[in-house]
Amino acid sequence: MSVNGIPDNILAEIETMLIRQKPRVKAFHQDNGQDMLKSGEVDLVLEYNGDIAQLMAEEGGDAFDFVVPQEGSLLNSDCLCIPTGAPNPDDGHAFINYLLDGEAGKKITETILYPTPNGAARDLMPDAYKNNPVIFPPADVMAKCEYGAFEGDDRARLYEEIFTRISAA
């Protein structure tokens, strides 16, 4: 089943399931799931792999692990964009060029521990990074994951309203 083009009857089912699940969920957290995990507040958290890889690299990080559900998961990438009509597109290009430089990319990657899309930066990283299954899940796992597409304003509004209903329930 794809994360895109979910039929309406399945959406309704998802909504009831999530409402039924609420008593067992501590919080719909912001981007601070790794902090809640670290402080012992929760045992299980839905988080980005890079954030968990950072947590695992800290002292006492052995206590944590990262798992992709058997069914697969949603992929997300951060993008660098220059809007049309931007006043200084050359500066924008220069900045992006700098970020894509191997050495600069290596320094960024060492801190954030997300999978870098930059081959030059990746080559400069140690094997412990390159072979880390948390940062680079195996190919068969990745094959089950996909990007979510923007399905238009109406759809986005519908998803948002479902979440508002779940939170209000």
Added chain:
Amino acid sequence: MEQSWKQAKAAFAAVATPPVAWLIFFFLVPLAVVWGYSFGENTGPVTIDLTGTVSNYFRALEPLYLGIFVKSLGSRGSRPCCAWSSAFGRARHFIRVAEGQGMAAAADQLPFWTNLLIRTYALIAVLRTEGYVNFTMEWFWNNASGLMTLVGFEPLGEFEPLQLLYNNAAVIVGLVYVHLPFMVLPLYSALDRMDRSLMEASLDLGAGHMRTIFSVVVPLAAPGIASGILITFIPALGAYLTPDLLGGTDSQMIANVIERQFKRANDWPFGAALSFLLMYLTLLAIIAQGWVSKRAERRG
């Protein structure tokens, strides 16, 4: 002698122009833009057409959103009461301790030296399962348990940490903590102005302390109480950070819904309509407050 502003137009203009200009350009103009958006429609990821539609308001009045409004008002209603009773004690205490020194008032403002976000995170460190409250309780628990073994009783067993975070109580604690100083100031000025001999007279004439507080002090301080409630109630209605960080799965407030419209949902027109509904409610609260203080003036 009081002077009308008309007699010193130049001085008045010099003093009034900067704040008035500031108010117009950085408050009224942005507000007007948001008000305009509330009658608009999304036509793309970053474009909004001002079509004059009222569909955003109709959507905001759906039972789902009205229910969240009511819930937000209700839980915020309980909060000023907490703030009021503790602030009242604090303000009275200030007056006794600090007669005209302003030191206590400064202490009241001390929390403002730290950012709201940092104070909220500090509260997380205090309340969480492995936080200071639970550490302290565990220490007492274990010592009590050790003491009981010493005198021959069964030990108390494992300490169960209290779940103080990620629920509505935590949100209320956070909001009271953040807004308490705002409550103290108007109460302080109301109580400071009050004629102390009235309290003495009440006590002299046989009223107890409680009776004196509720029949003499509270009615006299009513305008201060009303403005205190107002300036804590309004920011609390708009608070989304506190429920986001301290709340659980059922702590969603209307401010969180509005925040999501402007961020993740990228539905600014709808968010603007929800904000303006909140604004109209706030306006009603201000009118009610004006009514209360006018009535108190007439009586005084």
